[in-house]
Amino acid sequence: MPNRLTRAALAAVVAAVLLSGSGTTLAGWNDAELREAQVVSAGELSVEPLGASTVVLRPGTSQPLPASTPLVPGDVVRLTSTVRVSAAGELLTATLGLEVTGLQGLTRSTPQVTTTLPAAGTRGWTVTPANDGASVTAVVDLTVPTTVAQHTTLDAGAIRWTLTQEMP
Template identity: 65%
Template sequence: MPNRLTRAAIAAVVAAVLLSGSGTTLAGWADAEHRDQAVLSAGRLAVEPVAASTAVLRPGTSQPLPADTAIVPGDVVRVTSTVSVSARGTLLTGTLSLDLGALGGLGGPTVSATTALPAAGANRWTVTPDDDGAQVTAVIDLAVPATTDGRPPAADRSNWWGEQLQHTTLDAGAVRWTLTQEMP
């Protein structure tokens, strides 16, 4: 009888294995469709330098002096910077900004700008693809105050420059233009 029992046990195990699914096969199906290539392109915003100059304007002189002229109280250091904007793309809008935050060493700057770009605030202009190739020229004047405190010279010379003006430097490279894309 063990023979019969053994056969029944083996049959039960085989049935359990077959019914549990571990003896089944797995079929994977895949399909692919090829499409024509699509060409995508992004717009372009850029600001490029065109010209830059620095000169010293001194009261009583008819011509600007070279940038390496030693400055004295009453002088005006004039920094001129011209840039061109590149704006190509659909629905592209940007803001051109003139940053003078790092320009230091003398009094506060006075800025005048010449451009056809529409103003977007102080020293800021809106740029669109219609403005591609437009130029902006900024003239920045930095007056060297006659005295250390901006008041008339004191009889006791307490507000005169003395040695404080010596070795004062002006980094004209601190005039920074940025062109930032605005989200539509």
């Protein structure tokens, strides 16, 4: 009969074999399937400037004066901006906004806007693919105040259009 040390070593080897699982079979199944690439595309929103003008309207004159005309109190600086909106895509809805907060130093009238777009609040209009190519014109009159000092440079500022997509 083998000695005690041999039996202990044999027991350790048998335990290691049983614990390692090498005495059993390992079955592993897997499968793969290739899916063809799909093209995903996004819609498009854009605002394109079509025209802008600045003229001076002076009481007592019948024709607008060029923007370079020296201003006098009571003159009206008329800013006109026309843009075209583009909208393409499924379930696409956006809001066209008009910002005139950059117009400083002059008394500002309420902007007059000409468009076929449906209104979406104050100075906002709804744009969908059905409105693709629609144009919008804004006219803002700025009056030179009577308190303006001589040789003062007035910055008429700018009209800013924004087109922001709305989440469905």
